[in-house]
Amino acid sequence: MITKIQYTDQINRQEILDANKDKILIEEQNIVEGNFLVFSDTPNIEDITEETLLETKYQTALLELML
Secondary structure (H helix, E strand, O other): OEEEEEEOOHHHHHHHHHHOOOOEEEEEEEEOOEEEEEEEOOOOHHHHHHHHHHHHHHHHHHHHHHO
16 A cells, blocks of 8 residues: 655654654655655565565575585
8 A cells, every 4th residue: 555645844754754664665755745755565576576686696696605
């Protein structure tokens, strides 16, 4: 689920970030209508794939060094 929350200043922004630590910040919008933080409760699959790929490459390199 995507949640979009408007903030008014940096203190308010930090309070929102602190209150939503269980969510993933996916976007920050600073537009004419105001400043918004956009959160998701599910990670982006592209980020997971890239992270998994890097971890696999690291593990492969370690195994090659051990052999």
